[in-house]
Structure formats: C-alpha cells, structure tokens
Amino acid sequence: QQPVQSPQAVILREGEDAVINCSSSKALYSVHWYRQKHGEAPVFLMILLKGGEQKGHEKISASFNEKKQQSSLYLTASQLSYSGTYFCGTFVKGGADGLTFGKGTHLIIQP
Amino acid sequence: EAQVTQNPRYLITVTGKKLTVTCSQNMNHEYMSWYRQDPGLGLRQIYYSMNVEVTDKGDVPEGYKVSRKEKRNFPLILESPSPNQTSLYFCASTLGQGVYSPLHFGNGTRLTVT
Numbered sequence A: 001q002q003p004v005q006s007p008q009a010v011i012l013r014e015g016e017d018a019v020i021n022c023s024s025s026k027a028l029y030s031v032h033w034y035r036q037k038h039g040e041a042p043v044f045l046m047i048l049l050k051g052g053e054q055k056g057h058e059k060i061s062a063s064f065n066e067k068k069q070q071s072s073l074y075l076t077a078s079q080l081s082y083s084g085t086y087f088c089g090t091f092v093k094g095g096a097d098g099l100t101f102g103k104g105t106h107l108i109i110q111p
Numbered sequence B: 001e002a003q004v005t006q007n008p009r010y011l012i013t014v015t016g017k018k019l020t021v022t023c024s025q026n027m028n029h030e031y032m033s034w035y036r037q038d039p040g041l042g043l044r045q046i047y048y049s050m051n052v053e054v055t056d057k058g059d060v061p062e063g064y065k066v067s068r069k070e071k072r073n074f075p076l077i078l079e080s081p082s083p084n085q086t087s088l089y090f091c092a093s094t095l096g097q098g099v100y101s102p103l104h105f106g107n108g109t110r111l112t113v114t
Helices: none
Strands: A004-006 A009-013 A020-021 A026-037 A043-048 A054-056 A060-064 A070-073 A084-092 A103-110 B004-007 B010-013 B021-023 B031-038 B042-051 B054-057 B077-078 B087-094 B107-114
Touching: A004 A084, A009 A020, A009 A054, A020 A084, A026 A060, A026 A070, A043 A060, A070 A084, A084 B077, A103 B087, B004 B087, B010 B021, B021 B031, B021 B107
Parallel strands: A009 A103, B010 B107
Antiparallel strands: A004 A020, A020 A070, A026 A043, A026 A084, A054 A060, A060 A070, A084 A103, B004 B021, B021 B077, B031 B042, B031 B087, B042 B054, B087 B107
16 A cells, blocks of 8 residues: 655755655545655654645645645755655555555755 | 664574564654665565554565564564565654654664575
8 A cells, every 4th residue: 555656766956946746545644754864764754634734844845635645745945965765654544554655755966 | 862772783694594673662652663675665564563462464564573562662573584585674663553643763674684
C-alpha cells in the first residue's frame, strides 16, 4: 500500500522552488513528511491530519487534499541545506499497515 | 535525552547464522516499528507493534521475527539470514498508534550478509 511520490528526483539551483507530490489510492488518516540526509536517519518535518490543512516548517510547507488523497510538499527559495531525500508516509483509514512510506524524492540543490 | 537506540550500527555476518538487532526507546512510546531501506525502494515496513505483546506484519515480514515483551524494547530477529537481507535497517517509535505523532528513528543498522 505504498503511497506514490513524484517526481523521483529534482535538481535545483539555490533559491528556486520545488513541489513534491504524494498520492494514495486509499482514504487516509494522516500524511507525514520526513527528510533524510545521506547516511543518516529520517527526520520529521510535519504531519497533516485534515483535508485542506497546510503546515509550515522553515520555508517548507505542505497541503493535504483529503478528497483526492493527495499531499504536496512545497520548498520555497530552496537552500543548500534542503538537499536530501524526502519521504511521505501515510496512515490508511481502516487499514492495519502502520505508517507506510513512499519510495522517496531525491532533491539536489546546487549553488 | 529522549532517543531510540539501535545496536549494532554495523554488522557483517554469514548466511544462516542467527542474529538479533536490538532497539530500545526511553520515551514510553506505545508504537514501535522496523523498516528496511534499499536503494530505489524507499523505507519498507517489516513489522510494527502498537503495544506490549501486540505485533503485526508490515509489507516485507518474510525472514524476520520480532517480539514486544517490554514497552521499551523491540528486537528484530533474523533466524537464518540470507544475502537478500543485506540492507540498512531503522527502528522507530512514537506515541499512541502513530497516526498523529511523529516517528523518532534510531541511527540505523547496516547489515551485510555474505
């Protein structure tokens, strides 16, 4: 029941914006976003609980469209420190799978 | 300091030799889980536990066992490791059933099975 993330990889110049999408075929309780640097553990960014909800972390924000079972992560004016792999994780309503992660989106920020 | 502790960080073993990767958390979390991470496949859930004596299979449970006899510990057991279990493993924990609270990850265990 892995959620589907897109794109698989993004290369940006510092200061540019990016959007990472996450979609599920199942109704969701919540969507989680994490960032992982190479060789390190994933680090929590934010949780979205309700349809239309938006949250922010630094210059990173996200939205959750409950009707479409889609979430998007927005990175504004990207910084070098934003480089890494971004994962969305989902809890399915009525499911018993725990938190299931997508395959990840690799984000490379160039100076 | 609140943390999830995994041991060992690195492990090289041979096919068929039983091994255990330990995971312990000091945050009184109910939910604990194990993930494996392989290039291009993301984080795939092996097993998870909602509380003591309650465990459930994730997406890739074959070849693994877990137990949750105490709230703080959630060991991952490979009874007969095979080379396809070579991977990076993460243990994680969170409050409640995990739906509304962030996962705290351990530092990972890099396992190589030859």
